[in-house]
Amino acid sequence: MLDMFDHDIEWLIVPTGDTIKGKDRIAKLAANHWAASPGRIKTLVNLFANEEYASLEYRTSGTLTSQADFPSMTFQPTGQKYDFLCCFVFHIKNGKIDRVHEYFDMETIKRQLGTADTHAK
Numbered sequence: 001m002l003d004m005f006d007h008d009i010e011w012l013i014v015p016t017g018d019t020i021k022g023k024d025r026i027a028k029l030a031a032n033h034w035a036a037s038p039g040r041i042k043t044l045v046n047l048f049a050n051e052e053y054a055s056l057e058y059r060t061s062g063t064l065t066s067q068a069d070f071p072s073m074t075f076q077p078t079g080q081k082y083d084f085l086c087c088f089v090f091h092i093k094n095g096k097i098d099r100v101h102e103y104f105d106m107e108t109i110k111r112q113l114g115t116a117d118t119h120a121k
Contacts, residue, residue, distance in 0.1 A: 006096040015106040018071040023062065029069065036068035036077070054090040054097075059083065064113055073121060080090055082112040 011020040017112060020026050034040065040062030048055045061083035068075040082102060091099035 004097050006093070006098040007008065009096075009098055009100065011100040011102065013070060013102050016070050020071065028043055029071075032067075032069050036066040036075070037062035037064055037082075039063060039065075043051060052092055054092065055087065056090070057085065057087045059085055075109075075115070078113045080113045080115075082109060084108050097114050 005023045005026065008021070009023055009026060011026055012018070013020070020029060040060060043059045043061075044056070045059055046055070046057040046077065057113045060065050062075050062113070063079060063081050064075060066077050086102065086104040089103070090097045
C-alpha cells in the first residue's frame, strides 16, 4: 500500500490529533502497530472512491501482545483482545494519496484493552 502514498503524505489520526508527515514515518508507525498485534485481522466493511477521494471502512481485531505507539501516546501490551471499526478518508492528487484522515473511537479501544492507563508522551 505504501506505493500508493505520496512521499510528502500527511496523515491525521483524528482521535489523538496527531499528524504524521512523510511516507517513511507512516511506514515506521505501521510496522510498530503490526508488531504490537501480529495476529490482527482486518475485514473490509465499505469502500467508496472517485478520482479525488476514497473512503475505506474496516473492522480490525486482534490481541495486543507488544507495545503500540502513537506519536502522542503509548499502549502497553495487555494481552487483551480488541475488535473495533476504523475509517480512512483518502485524498488523491496526481494518482497518489497525499492526505489521510483516520477515524476510530479511542475510548472503545481503551475499554477493550482494559486500560485507561495510556501514557502521554
